[in-house]
Amino acid sequence: MALDGTSLIGFSRGSGREAPFRGVNATTGRVLEPPYYSCDADDVDRAVNLAVSAFGAYRALPRQRRAEFLRQIATRIEELGDPLLERAMEESALLPARVRGERDRTCLQLRFFAGMVEEGSWVDARVDTADPERRPLPKPDVRSMLRPLGPVAVFCAANFPLAFSVAGGDTASALASGNPVVVNAHFAHPGTAELVGTAVRDAAQATGMPEGVFSLLFGSGHQTGQALVTHPGIRAVAFTGSRRGGMALHQLAQSRPEPIPFYAEMGSINAVFLLPGALQQAGGPMAAGLYASINLAVGQYCTNPGVLVVPRGPAGDEFSAALAGKMRDAPPAPMLHAGILENYRRLVAARSKDARVRAVAYAETQDRAVPALFEVDAGVFMSTPELSDEVFGPSSLMVRCGGPEDALALAEALEGNLTASIWAGPGDEAAAAELVAVLEAKVGRIVFQGVPTTLEICQAMVHGGPFPATSDGRSTSVGGRAIERFTRPVCFQDAPDGLLPEELRNGNPAGIWRMVNGERTRG
């Protein structure tokens, strides 16, 4: 498919009047064709206004139609075939297996939400029937369910050109719950974005969706994103990226005349607690597992294990040496884009120069990221806030601590995180239980005997966590609950059956699980 280089505004194209920018081969630095034209204020306005117009028709569609649309997007993405994978690899420097896996995950996710929409129970339908005989006042008939918020702005993530980008989890869950979506493409992978964007647009046309249900905007700077977040037609925003970028947009969203829900997933240090019994039992395999996790996709995961809590003593020393050896032997690798590489280089260089930190595996990063491993004493870690900052890339910091009470104090001092992990062995039972009691108030997900970088797509998954891991700790951007982010409950009191949504009608024609007079039933 020939790339065009202009925004997709509903079923037409952006004006292409602004100065162009280009994608870059992230491995070679070579500039890629075609030029991409940043959209102007007019393009943003057209896209959002089309989304506003589409909202009424889109939310009124039978849920089977929305499911069909989502499945059609997955099919069309698969039909893009190898050219999509090749472009994504060029623009991200991610390896073939990873990009293929990410494409498959993107399609799995679209079908996962399609299945939820079709099944239908996620709307949390509640029916409380009337009792005209009740005294002192008759009881009204009250029914409610989740309904969509309206046009959602989605920001593509640098580190997931497919699964957290144009047709990623945010877009899939927003479309699934009945909201039009306007996507802000990431400047680092415009070609990938255009390919996926045309798949979504074609799916919308093929399944008879209203124009404006989807638009894709290109922009090299911050202007497009800021214009989107402050546009009165946008009703919610989903963002995956840095804390600085996320918080700037959060403040914009909350300072609008009409504040809107803003979901930023801003990364995390994902502490891994290695308890003494586990280290004794399986220090070697743990070093191998953590090495792989730290270096997965050149460490460019928001669930990357950035802090390892390792007991002092021989078993800890052995683990430290084993992991350091692997890290020193790891080859340098290209990162997603020059800004991310520069940020990584700066942060690990600073850490290597900190006299209180031991650089157990470190060499200077030039045009490839060199994996780096540091070690620090628990006391220094806890008294040095910047050591809790995320280092985005193939690096981790071992924090050496004394007994379990040290590990517990460290857990208590953690900021909000996406994950924490606990590796426990014989004799660690009490320490693990104490850690769980603290960590459940600190993170979105606690992983046992495993690495945080695996993120299953399923109903129970939570990919979120208290601030600063996200801007809204009540939500998850992965898993079944992600669909609830772009909804609110709407209630109907004493409504004639014919005016109710199908999900709330007498006799449950939708056949979904509901709560009827406080009891869960499918009847």
Place this chain on the structure above:
Amino acid sequence: MALDGTSLIGFSRGSGREAPFRGVNATTGRVLEPPYYSCDADDVDRAVNLAVSAFGAYRALPRQRRAEFLRQIATRIEELGDPLLERAMEESALLPARVRGERDRTCLQLRFFAGMVEEGSWVDARVDTADPERRPLPKPDVRSMLRPLGPVAVFCAANFPLAFSVAGGDTASALASGNPVVVNAHFAHPGTAELVGTAVRDAAQATGMPEGVFSLLFGSGHQTGQALVTHPGIRAVAFTGSRRGGMALHQLAQSRPEPIPFYAEMGSINAVFLLPGALQQAGGPMAAGLYASINLAVGQYCTNPGVLVVPRGPAGDEFSAALAGKMRDAPPAPMLHAGILENYRRLVAARSKDARVRAVAYAETQDRAVPALFEVDAGVFMSTPELSDEVFGPSSLMVRCGGPEDALALAEALEGNLTASIWAGPGDEAAAAELVAVLEAKVGRIVFQGVPTTLEICQAMVHGGPFPATSDGRSTSVGGRAIERFTRPVCFQDAPDGLLPEELRNGNPAGIWRMVNGERTRG
């Protein structure tokens, strides 16, 4: 019970060092005993720190213990007997039947949430079991449920000294979901607050709750509230009051180094659409019903019907005349406090002087609120934003419109509202369906053939709505879903059964409804 006049900080009292203020008899203006001492920064700090300390122990309690605590609060409030009702009447000028009803509603609500906590399914437990044989990667075991956020600040509402105050819906739902609560008393009913506060404190002591699970702070100005909202230990805020107050606190909450969920319910104009068929059929009873609703508790409901959409023509004229007659005959009545009275006087006086508005029932408000009814043409209404502002008190504005397309345009122009109501009769079916399709994106609750001021406590109720009705349109402050506001999902991956919360364990020992591998089951 003798009133003391100091804040309740956990199980002890505030310092009482700041300059005192006093409650006022809202009917006579007489100053009431005792003096109330605004808490100082130290008191706020102590209360929040106690709440932070209590959080770990409180959230770990078996759910039956939390239910027992909530029920004990209800019992203790009932045991306060007539002195509570008398003090609440003195401080609010609300009538005996209303205050008694509000007390009963408060206790009903506490028991409603106790029942939910005991039943337990509200935590939305999800279990996805492992599949070690899956290829290419084994499937992990993933489980999640809603867990509490942490200490919640609750602001008492002027217009509900019991049901939306110290032990009202916000406090009940926050305690139910496992969060300590620090209440900011309303300056207009400190005595009522202290009485209820001691009931909560006594219930906490009697049921062995950790100290700090509840505190009650007095303050005459904004300082106490601002100190609470900006305190790092506070994790969420619930507020019921004016748009100005709500938005000021919203900005504070969002500008903290760590932004927190902020739920403000800020009122609404609650448009009532009277369709032609309904007017023909039952104009008289509709006038009587709306008259009662507009004047309920001197119009001091956030669900007060502030706009009535009435067709032009003889039936509409007849309705207008009937309602105007009733409003003119209604006696003046004392309002909740001097500030609310002054605000009402100013707003209805301004409306009475507006040349484009017809004052069909109006007399100047002095020290008692005089019910007021205005009428305006739809065109003027839609081109005059300030006519959409809430007038808190016994007043409404009839908007006279042409055909159903006028009513529809008016619905489309509405801001976010708590409610809208539709009265439909023979021949109104199509117009009602069109209105529903528009209004479901504008309000939290659509009422049919009824008034918005009845607010049933049940699972399906929604008392919320898009901005500016609330600061967070995803939530409701009444009904079963209110409990979810102060929670977030927490996920456990590959956890040993013994380290899981009871709700997520194998074999479902809690006996709750769960989603297991995507299927709802109680097994």
